[in-house]
Amino acid sequence: xxxxxxxxxxxxxxxxxxxxxxxxxxxxxxxxxxxxxxxxxxxxxxxxxxxxxxxxxxxxxxxxxxxxxxxxxxxxxxxxxxxxxxxxxxxxxxxxxxxxxxxxxxxxxxxxxxxxxxxxxxxxxxxxxxxxxxxxxxxxxxxxxxxxxxxxxxxxxxxxxxxxxxxxxxxxxxxxxxxxxxxxxxxxxxxxxxxxxxxxxxxxxxxxxxxxxxxxxxxxxxxxxxxxxxxxxxxxxxxxxxxxxxxxxxxxxxxxxxxxxxxxx
Ligand SMILES: O=C(O)CCC(=O)C(=O)O
Ligand SMILES: [Fe+2]
Numbered sequence: 001x002x003x004x005x006x007x008x009x010x011x012x013x014x015x016x017x018x019x020x021x022x023x024x025x026x027x028x029x030x031x032x033x034x035x036x037x038x039x040x041x042x043x044x045x046x047x048x049x050x051x052x053x054x055x056x057x058x059x060x061x062x063x064x065x066x067x068x069x070x071x072x073x074x075x076x077x078x079x080x081x082x083x084x085x086x087x088x089x090x091x092x093x094x095x096x097x098x099x100x101x102x103x104x105x106x107x108x109x110x111x112x113x114x115x116x117x118x119x120x121x122x123x124x125x126x127x128x129x130x131x132x133x134x135x136x137x138x139x140x141x142x143x144x145x146x147x148x149x150x151x152x153x154x155x156x157x158x159x160x161x162x163x164x165x166x167x168x169x170x171x172x173x174x175x176x177x178x179x180x181x182x183x184x185x186x187x188x189x190x191x192x193x194x195x196x197x198x199x200x201x202x203x204x205x206x207x208x209x210x211x212x213x214x215x216x217x218x219x220x221x222x223x224x225x226x227x228x229x230x231x232x233x234x235x236x237x238x239x240x241x242x243x244x245x246x247x248x249x250x251x252x253x254x255x256x257x258x259x260x261x262x263x264x265x
Contacts, residue, residue, distance in 0.1 A: 017219055021230075023121050030169040030255055032232050035189055035219050039116070039228040043109060048177040048225050050106035052247055055141045058098060065205040068146035068241070074099060075137050076265050078206070081159045089133040099139050109175050109249050110139045110263070113228065117253075117261060128254070128264040130163050136264035138251040141177070145185070147241030149207030152194040153233035153252060164264050167254030173230045176223040180244025187223065190236040192216035212236060223248075 018036040019025035028034045060071035064079055075095045080088035103110070118125040128136040153172060155164040179185065190213045201212040213236050221229060223246075231237065233252065251265045 018221070018229075021116060021120055026117070026121060026230075029171060029230060029232055032191075032193060032235065035191070035231060035235075036221060037230040038221075039113075039230075040224075041226050042112070042175060042228045043107065043177075043226045045225055047107045048175075051102065051109070051141070051249065052178050054102040054105045055247075058102070060141075060143060067204075068148070070142065070144050070146075070148065072140045072142040073102070074140035074142075074265055076140065077136070077155070077159050077162060077164060078153075081162070085130070085133065085162065088137075089130065092135065092137045095137045096135075099137075099141075102141070103139075109228075110251065113173060113175075114263065121261065124260045126260065126262060128164050128262040136164070138263040138265050140250050140265045142248050142250055143246060144239045144248070145242060145244070145246050147185075148237075148239045149203065150210060150213065150236055150238050151206045151208060152236055154194050155252070155254065157194060157196070164252070164254060164262065166256060167262065168257055169255045170233050171230050171253040172233045172250060173228050173253060174223070174248040174250045175228045176225050176246075176248055178245045178247040179223050179225050180242065180246070182242060182244060183222070184240050185223065185242030185244075185246045186220040186240045187229065187231075188218055188220040188238050188240065189231050190216040190218045192236050193232075193234045194236070208236065 018038040019034055021037050021039050025037050029037050055073055060073055063070045075091045114125045127138050154170050155167055159165040192213050198212050201209045203209055251263050254262050
């Protein structure tokens with residue numbers, strides 16, 4: 001029997017499921033050598049509660065063309081790359097003002113995380129920025145309570161004409177703000193990364209058929225309020241449905257070829 005690189009990787013995945021944030025763990029996560037980085041007690045329960053309370057004063061909108069329903073405050077390139085770049089950047093200012101007013105009345109997880117990544121890597125860490133258009137939006141407040149389909153989030157495959165499409169690795173961070181106590185609503189990640197030929201398994205605007213993850217190693221984690229979990233979103237992943245509330249603060253993180261780290265939604 002031959003030992004494939006996948007089997008070697010799975011062994012590492014098995015040995016230890018989550019790592020604290022360090023320069024080394026972030027590098028391994030980017031390179032898909034470990035499945036998960038966790039920042040325990042990144043925020044206090046009071047901070048999380050305050051952020052949710054502020055967000056709830058506004059309307060959560062549903063993602064278009066996404067089933068089951070996902071609600072959020074903020075905008076995503078995912079929904080605009082089929083519309084137009086200009087329309088996304090027109091929407092950035094309004095979305096940013098709303099996000100900033102919610103954070104000003106509670107706390108700012110986006111800045112707190114960017115400082116931590118900057119401190120531990122020494123890299124330039126910034127909001128993504130598009131030539132001729134300016135800054136992207138980063139930082140959704142998102143409710144995923146009915147689960148997701150099997151999917152990936154990888155800008156080089158979806159937003160190839162945007163700055164974010166030039167990243168070489170992509171992660172997502174989720175700060176769990178509210179989570180009803182039960183054993184559902186876990187996030188499951190597969191040790192299987194998207195490849196261009198996988199698009200034949202695509203079911204609709206974002207979901208993939210299970211064939212694509214057949215035999216892949218997998219882990220699932222149970223979110224805790226106040227913790228951040230970071231994982232590689234080129235890996236296929238799903239969120240399990242649950243009864244009750246599941247609210248996160250989230251954005252994408254990408255590494256550019258020049259070593260800069262960018263964030264966007
Ligand atoms: O809410 C989560 O746990 C993960 C959601 C997700 O699909 C992502 O962050 O890419
Ligand atoms: Fe995702």
